[in-house]
Amino acid sequence: MSNQFDLIVIGGGSGGLAHAQRAAEYGARVMVVESGRLGGTCVNVGCVPKKVMWYAASMAHDIDLATSYGFAVQAPTHDWRALQQSRDAYVARLNGIYARNLDNKAITVVRGRARFIDAHSIDVDGMAYTGHHITIATGGYPKVPDLPGAEHGITSDGFFELDAQPKRVAVVGSGYVAVEFAGVLAALGSETTLMTRFDGVLRSFDSMLRESVSDALRADGVDLFEHVMPAGIDEELGALTLRAKDGRVFGPFDSVVWAVGRAPATDGLGTAAAGIDIDADGFIPVDEWQATNVANVFALGDVTGAVALTPVAIAAGRRLADRLFGGMHDRRLEYRDIATVIFSHPPSATMGLTEAQAREMYGDDEINVFTSRFVPMRYALGDTKRPAAMKLITAGEEQHIVGCHIFGDGADEMMQGFAVAIRMGARKQDFDDTVAIHPTSAEELVTMR
Numbered sequence: 001m002s003n004q005f006d007l008i009v010i011g012g013g014s015g016g017l018a019h020a021q022r023a024a025e026y027g028a029r030v031m032v033v034e035s036g037r038l039g040g041t042c043v044n045v046g047c048v049p050k051k052v053m054w055y056a057a058s059m060a061h062d063i064d065l066a067t068s069y070g071f072a073v074q075a076p077t078h079d080w081r082a083l084q085q086s087r088d089a090y091v092a093r094l095n096g097i098y099a100r101n102l103d104n105k106a107i108t109v110v111r112g113r114a115r116f117i118d119a120h121s122i123d124v125d126g127m128a129y130t131g132h133h134i135t136i137a138t139g140g141y142p143k144v145p146d147l148p149g150a151e152h153g154i155t156s157d158g159f160f161e162l163d164a165q166p167k168r169v170a171v172v173g174s175g176y177v178a179v180e181f182a183g184v185l186a187a188l189g190s191e192t193t194l195m196t197r198f199d200g201v202l203r204s205f206d207s208m209l210r211e212s213v214s215d216a217l218r219a220d221g222v223d224l225f226e227h228v229m230p231a232g233i234d235e236e237l238g239a240l241t242l243r244a245k246d247g248r249v250f251g252p253f254d255s256v257v258w259a260v261g262r263a264p265a266t267d268g269l270g271t272a273a274a275g276i277d278i279d280a281d282g283f284i285p286v287d288e289w290q291a292t293n294v295a296n297v298f299a300l301g302d303v304t305g306a307v308a309l310t311p312v313a314i315a316a317g318r319r320l321a322d323r324l325f326g327g328m329h330d331r332r333l334e335y336r337d338i339a340t341v342i343f344s345h346p347p348s349a350t351m352g353l354t355e356a357q358a359r360e361m362y363g364d365d366e367i368n369v370f371t372s373r374f375v376p377m378r379y380a381l382g383d384t385k386r387p388a389a390m391k392l393i394t395a396g397e398e399q400h401i402v403g404c405h406i407f408g409d410g411a412d413e414m415m416q417g418f419a420v421a422i423r424m425g426a427r428k429q430d431f432d433d434t435v436a437i438h439p440t441s442a443e444e445l446v447t448m449r
């Protein structure tokens with residue numbers, strides 16, 4: 001086997017694999033180096049197993065609701081271990097599919113940890129490989145705070161290794177991972193505490209979503225504590241207590257989950273040997289073409305500090321391959337109008353500016369905000385009421401939609417279509433001119449006044 005390639009991709013996660021495969025489709029000789037499992041974070045310890053858990057939690061909520069539709073439902077029991085085993089088997093199937101796809105495209109896969117020797121070559125377990133282009137797509141890993149006893153807690157990676165459901169659990173964090181895990185654990189029956197450092201969850205999201213998600217978590221029995229600065233974890237006979245800096249003590253818990261953010265996987269990558277800049281937090285800065293400061297070295301996905309989402313890493317990877325090997329010289333990812341979903345219960349979807357950002361960017365006089373709060377028809381028959389809320393933000397005389405935020409059942413599936421319209425420059429009038437689909441929740445978005 002020759003050790004010379006047109007493209008070496010370091011990291012076989014969402015971005016790296018998409019990039020490698022697109023390049024190979026153009027006929028490039030491609031090598032992927034992966035130190036862990038193919039598919040990276042999303043497939044193994046992110047989106048995929050998370051969504052499986054979310055489905056399980058959603059079913060728990062649906063069982064609750066079923067009585068209002070005439071079903072006689074006995075108090076259900078849930079087998080966490082059975083769920084874990086089917087989930088892991090599904091992930092293993094995906095790992096296999098990824099390996100076969102690479103094989104079918106004649107991409108060389110090298111297992112091991114890559115380290116730069118210089119700008120054109122890398123070392124993997126003592127073997128040197130050279131690439132005309134090298135792309136860094138090494139993603140990141142979950143942070144653990146530097147506190148006494150922090151090692152008694154687990155991260156999102158550890159969450160997916162739990163082979164028994166913790167009866168009493170604390171989730172520390174306020175981002176989407178913290179919210180999603182707390183929702184799943186509570187729905188499946190854990191006594192769940194969620195602790196946020198500042199005021200509430202999802203700090204960078206629109207206030208309507210933040211309030212709706214907090215209310216839903218509380219309604220589902222999550223104990224939500226704000227302004228908790230952890231000082232450490234104490235362990236006694238398997239029971240964990242979490243001390244806060246202000247003297248409060250929380251617990252005992254069977255498990256504490258740190259969901260306090262992610263760090264870029266650049267340690268030990270040897271970036272200095274190739275002269276590649278990294279910033280103070282370890283991220284690799286790139287320009288709008290995914291180019292690092294070294295001419296033939298590119299970076300994409302979470303390791304760049306860009307919006308940390310799978311489709312973003314994939315889109316950046318494919319576009320870069322289109323440009324480098326497909327002759328599309330202007331092809332690049334525009335990092336704007338990216339819709340995303342928080343898999344809360346019910347889910348939250350968001351795109352564009354928050355109301356606060358829109359007010360700051362355009363001024364109060366230039367924006368209009370349309371809101372709707374309602375209980376979807378699904379909950380009309382019984383006592384369970386899971387409300388929905390929607391917000392559209394427009395800017396300027398033409399009333400272009402600059403922000404769209406949806407909380408409620410179906411929000412996750414609803415947003416994708418609206419995202420196309422908004423990206424194309426939809427105005428409020430275009431929404432108004434669109435005939436509604438009835439009876440749905442989505443129709444609220446085209447009937448707001």
Ligand code: FAD
Nearest residue numbers: 011013014015035036040041046114139301302308309310
């Ligand atoms: P990764 O997928 O992390 O892949 C990087 C790969 O590089 C890894 O496989 C790693 O082993 C490998 N690697 C690292 N260093 C080296 C080295 N030196 N040599 C060789 N290989 C190396 N995104 C969504 O869009 N939707 C979601 O619902 C969602 N849910 C998430 C839930 C959780 C719990 C988490 C943690 C993340 C979630 N994400 C979600 C984010 C998503 O997983 C990431 O944005 C995405 O995986 C980033 O892709 P990437 O290619 O940049 O990196």
